[in-house]
Amino acid sequence: MLEPYPLPVGHVYQPRPVSIDRDIQIAKLTASGIDPGVHGDRLDLTFLGLPILDALTERDVPLQGQVHVYQRFIQHAPIMLDGELNMRGEITAIEKVAKGEVVCWAFDFTDRTGRHLVTIDRAGLRLQARTAEDGGKNGGRGGATDFLAPPEEDQPGFEILWQRTLVPDDVARYSSDGRNKIHSEPEIARQFGFRAPIAAGLIGVHYYLEAMAGYGATDKLDLEIWFKRPMFWDETLTLRRHVDGSRLTSMRIENQAGKPASLARINPSPDV
Numbered sequence: 282m283l284e285p286y287p288l289p290v291g292h293v294y295q296p297r298p299v300s301i302d303r304d305i306q307i308a309k310l311t312a313s314g315i316d317p318g319v320h321g322d323r324l325d326l327t328f329l330g331l332p333i334l335d336a337l338t339e340r341d342v343p344l345q346g347q348v349h350v351y352q353r354f355i356q357h358a359p360i361m362l363d364g365e366l367n368m369r370g371e372i373t374a375i376e377k378v379a380k381g382e383v384v385c386w387a388f389d390f391t392d393r394t395g396r397h398l399v400t401i402d403r404a405g406l407r408l409q410a411r412t413a414e415d416g417g418k419n420g421g422r423g424g425a426t427d428f429l430a431p432p433e434e435d436q437p438g439f440e441i442l443w444q445r446t447l448v449p450d451d452v453a454r455y456s457s458d459g460r461n462k463i464h465s466e467p468e469i470a471r472q473f474g475f476r477a478p479i480a481a482g483l484i485g486v487h488y489y490l491e492a493m494a495g496y497g498a499t500d501k502l503d504l505e506i507w508f509k510r511p512m513f514w515d516e517t518l519t520l521r522r523h524v525d526g527s528r529l530t531s532m533r534i535e536n537q538a539g540k541p542a543s544l545a546r547i548n549p550s551p552d553v
Contacts, residue, residue, distance in 0.1 A: 283381050283409045287342055292372045294336045299366040299390065301328045306362060312455040313487045314445055319494050324360040326499075327486040329401055332368055333388050334460050337405075344405075344461045345469070349482030350383065351404035351429045352506045355551055358398050359500040360390075366398065367391045373402075382407045404429060408473050431507035432531065434541050439521035439533060442492060452480045452514035464514075479511035485534055485543045488520055493547065496529050503548035512542045 301324055307317040310325065338344060360366070370388035383406050390399045456464035463470050463479060470478045486506060493499050512518060512534070519535040532545040
């Protein structure tokens with residue numbers, strides 16, 4: 282039986298200062314198999330997910346067993362590494378689903394002058410222990426992402442950008458902070474029905490932002506990501522992209538079985 286989430290809809294997290302250290306970006310991008318130079322002196326927005334995770338664990342709220350199912354980044358201006366930001370967030374929805382409970386959050390980031398830089402929406406599935414399917418599907422019919430209306434999985438016109446094989450030690454090192462041991466401990470992963478630890482959803486976000494950086498500096502963007510299936514820590518992944526003229530419109534990361542681990546849609550940039 283899944284205990285109710287200990288905080289209510291509308292709960293506002295204590296505003297806090299945020300600064301992402303350059304060395305953290307370099308270390309985690311390297312653990313993800315990404316050249317840290319791809320973003321230059323700009324912050325990879327994925328790293329704003331780390332202070333969000335810190336906020337989510339306030340009041341001793343556990344993340345153990347929670348699966349990331351959705352994330353959206355709406356960026357209005359570039360953010361440079363080592364800059365000082367302010368973060369404010371709240372719980373926007375809690376919904377019962379077949380496999381447990383989905384909690385949704387919205388976090389806003391501003392600079393020291395109060396200028397709005399980024400909004401990040403996030404949704405996580407709180408799994409009931411031992412109810413995840415073998416193979417780790419967390420979407421599909423009756424799944425937690427249905428109400429978030431993910432794109433159709435079988436869309437034509439995608440081309441392969443790259444293939445990469447995850448390395449268990451690197452996946453575990455990426456999540457060595459221990460916030461959620463489903464990413465690093467085989468026994469914890471098995472307790473929630475997975476054959477092996479699963480890579481943090483943020484690693485998939487890194488891959489999408491890396492690909493977008495190849496189309497120019499991502500000073501403004503609106504990126505939505507649906508996490509459909511886990512990326513096991515030893516899988517070979519394929520990233521596919523869809524381009525309309527010169528504009529990158531959508532991407533997908535496929536697992537070894539050729540099924541989407543996640544789907545990404547690049548909406549027209551804000552303020553354009």
